[in-house]
Amino acid sequence: MKLDLEHSLASMKAQLAAYCEKKQIEDAIVVGIHTGGVWVAERLMSAVPTTEPLATLDITFYRDDFTKAGLNPKVNQTSLPAIEDRHVILVDDVLMSGRTIRAAMNEIFDFGRPASITLAILYDLGQHELPISADIVGEHLSLNPDQRVKLSGPKTLSVSVIDTH
Amino acid sequence: MMRSEPRALQLNEHGQLKHFLTLDGLDKTILTEILDRAESFLSMGEQSVKKVPLLRGKTVVNLFFENSTRTRTTFELAGKRLSADVINLNIETSATSKGESLLDTLKNLEAMQSDMFIVRHSDSGAAHFIAEHCTPNVAIINAGDGRHAHPTQAMLDMLTIRRHKGGFDGLKIAIVGDILHSRVARSQLQALTTLGVSDVRLVGPKTLVPSFFAEMGATICHDLEAGLKDVDVIVMLRLQKERMKGALLPSESEFYRLYGLTEETLAWAKPDAIVMHPGPINRGVEISSEVADGKHSVILDQVTNGIAVRMAVMSMAMSGQLQSDDSPAAKDEK
Numbered sequence: 001m002k003l004d005l006e007h008s009l010a011s012m013k014a015q016l017a018a019y020c021e022k023k024q025i026e027d028a029i030v031v032g033i034h035t036g037g038v039w040v041a042e043r044l045m046s047a048v049p050t051t052e053p054l055a056t057l058d059i060t061f062y063r064d065d066f067t068k069a070g071l072n073p074k075v076n077q078t079s080l081p082a083i084e085d086r087h088v089i090l091v092d093d094v095l096m097s098g099r100t101i102r103a104a105m106n107e108i109f110d111f112g113r114p115a116s117i118t119l120a121i122l123y124d125l126g127q128h129e130l131p132i133s134a135d136i137v138g139e140h141l142s143l144n145p146d147q148r149v150k151l152s153g154p155k156t157l158s159v160s161v162i163d164t165h
Numbered sequence: 166m167m168r169s170e171p172r173a174l175q176l177n178e179h180g181q182l183k184h185f186l187t188l189d190g191l192d193k194t195i196l197t198e199i200l201d202r203a204e205s206f207l208s209m210g211e212q213s214v215k216k217v218p219l220l221r222g223k224t225v226v227n228l229f230f231e232n233s234t235r236t237r238t239t240f241e242l243a244g245k246r247l248s249a250d251v252i253n254l255n256i257e258t259s260a261t262s263k264g265e266s267l268l269d270t271l272k273n274l275e276a277m278q279s280d281m282f283i284v285r286h287s288d289s290g291a292a293h294f295i296a297e298h299c300t301p302n303v304a305i306i307n308a309g310d311g312r313h314a315h316p317t318q319a320m321l322d323m324l325t326i327r328r329h330k331g332g333f334d335g336l337k338i339a340i341v342g343d344i345l346h347s348r349v350a351r352s353q354l355q356a357l358t359t360l361g362v363s364d365v366r367l368v369g370p371k372t373l374v375p376s377f378f379a380e381m382g383a384t385i386c387h388d389l390e391a392g393l394k395d396v397d398v399i400v401m402l403r404l405q406k407e408r409m410k411g412a413l414l415p416s417e418s419e420f421y422r423l424y425g426l427t428e429e430t431l432a433w434a435k436p437d438a439i440v441m442h443p444g445p446i447n448r449g450v451e452i453s454s455e456v457a458d459g460k461h462s463v464i465l466d467q468v469t470n471g472i473a474v475r476m477a478v479m480s481m482a483m484s485g486q487l488q489s490d491d492s493p494a495a496k497d498e499k
Contacts, residue, residue: 078205110216
């Protein structure tokens, strides 16, 4: 399967700009989820009307599979500004089960109560296990259960579909 | 009693920490992982809710056979910030034989389905003994045992050094005072050696700095000026009067005159040297108030870092227990 990454990113930017205008979202805080979400969020910054720098979130401590999977060996920096009453645009590379997004929202709420959270996703794989869906989607994909999307970066982004078998 | 190797006892089949008893047998990779993870917990201080759900539903028992308010409080806080349920048990060491009563206590606590014991005991090897005899899947953390070890204290000191000095390469470090009775000094020396510090000086009177420490890779100094010359880090230890048997010191004032850290004696160290102390400090016995409260002092940073290090060790040990091949989760998968 051939994926046109640049086209998907451009589509996200157009959707984001229109979304922010329609919802009258100004000075939003763009939050990328480590690591792929941060790379995607960097590419989207120019489309968002904001003066805030990119914020980052590591959800390791909020995962729901700690008892099964244990601790992630590498924990990246979570760096969020004061988010009380602010609009948050949450960005990740892939939406699959929705569990990462649930963990991310739990973590965000531990920092304060945002005015709103908008979810922007590069690839929506449509295998949701939770009632979570994205507001902005670069591309909807329907893959076989064994297939995963892998984003590589950060300098130049590239994407590939890999088989887990 | 047969002693199993500390490394084998502390690590699971995948080389992950499952108990934290001593720094014996732990390599630089594991110590660095503890420090890195503690750093990530430190940044949690910015959150309005200072809590992560890592140990939610887990029961942590603070098992203190010996009193220590600061260590118990920071372990309790660390457990609560990991969302665990924490119980404090202060058990004064009774006159009954240790093996018998300790095992009975253990059985009772196991029956309450605890997931982790934080053990403080005045006998060396108590935490080790408990780790050998408790049911599998219960993590044991040593919060100080006799003269033997106090590994979380040593690791919080390592975190404090790394945060202030940027690393460990080429550092000169003096540990001053009552080395003989100090489990902190023993654990610190191990941690520093593992992390690559080659210039560690143990400074104090002959009665409190026995020469066998030289075998552990340290330089022994009985003169404070020689010991403090150009050091980057000074660790002052508390004079442990309660542990001293017999006349090891002429008097406290004599000790302060010869080995006390004051603004004058601090001047022998590097201008940007940091001063640490595991607490509680005896002002005017090993350290002057001016130095303890002065700009070189990082004593309160040590307390803050202590919570983060304890969170790191507790979450790693719980994770290591859950990943162990004999854990119920692993058995389910098979």
